[in-house]
Amino acid sequence: MPERKLRKDAARNRRAVLEAADALFARCESPRDLTMADIAAAAGVGKGTLFRAFGDRAGLLRALYEARLEPVRQAVLAGPPPLGPATPPQQRAAALLDSVLCFKIDNRRLALALEESGGGPYRAEHYERWHGLLRAVLAEIPGLTDGDFTAHALLAATRADLVERLTGQEGVPRERLRAELAGYVAKVAAARPGPAPEA
Structure with missing residues (x-):
């Protein structure tokens, strides 16, 4: 079989797997219960095809996540307001988060x-x-000298396990969660660190 045909088949199989995995994850209650065999069956391919294309379950998850994330990443990099360079860094940090x-x-x-x-x-x-x-945006805020740590701390507020706890278990509405995160970012971005405590 010509190499071009193989590449075409591999690309088609990859798309089918990502589409099947996307649909399964959207419907499943517990992501832990979703197996490679489930995804292969839904995509109409063998398990070996999945492992050749993605390596393992984590590789498949990364590929699916990146495919979903790409439009968001492009929007951030394209820089229209409120993410563009003309927007104050505090607002850009809030918009990114x-x-x-x-x-x-x-x-x-x-x-x-x-x-x-x-x-x-x-x-x-x-x-x-x-x-x-985020660290690059925070570096533009006058007086904020700990951008590396602050970027980690702010991103921790968007961890998936926290989002699941708040939205899935506690039922916090989306807009309230967004407003609370925006308020938190505003406080952190406006704060000026004092001297470090003596050891």
């Missing part, structure tokens, strides 16, 4: 499954990307 929060709310089961696999949320490639973007 709001984008992450909304993405986690809309994809909370998938985000939870990804953050629970492969060593936790801090080892994921997308986390490093968000942290770098």
Whole structure:
């Protein structure tokens, strides 16, 4: 079989797997219960195809997450207001975190499954990307000298397990959660750190 045909089949299988996984994660109550066999069956491919294309379950989750995240990332990088350089950095930081929060709310089961696999949320490639973007924005805020730590602390407020707890278990409405995060970001971005306590 020609190599071009193989590549075409592989690309089609990859799309079918991602679409099937996307639909299954949207419907499942517990992401932990969704197996590679379930996804392969829904996509109409063998388990071997999944492992060849994605390596393991964590690799499949990362690929699906990145596919869903790409439009959000492009919107952030394109920089229209309120994310563009003409917007004050405090507002840009709030808008960036709001984008992450909304993405986690809309994809909370998938985000939870990804953050629970492969060593936790801090080892994921997308986390490093968000942290770098946020740290760069925070560096523009006069007087805020601990941008690296502050970026980690603010992103912790968008962890999938926290979003699941608040929206899934406690029933906090989406708009209230967004407003509370915006208020938290405003307080942190406006705060000026005092001298470090003596050891």
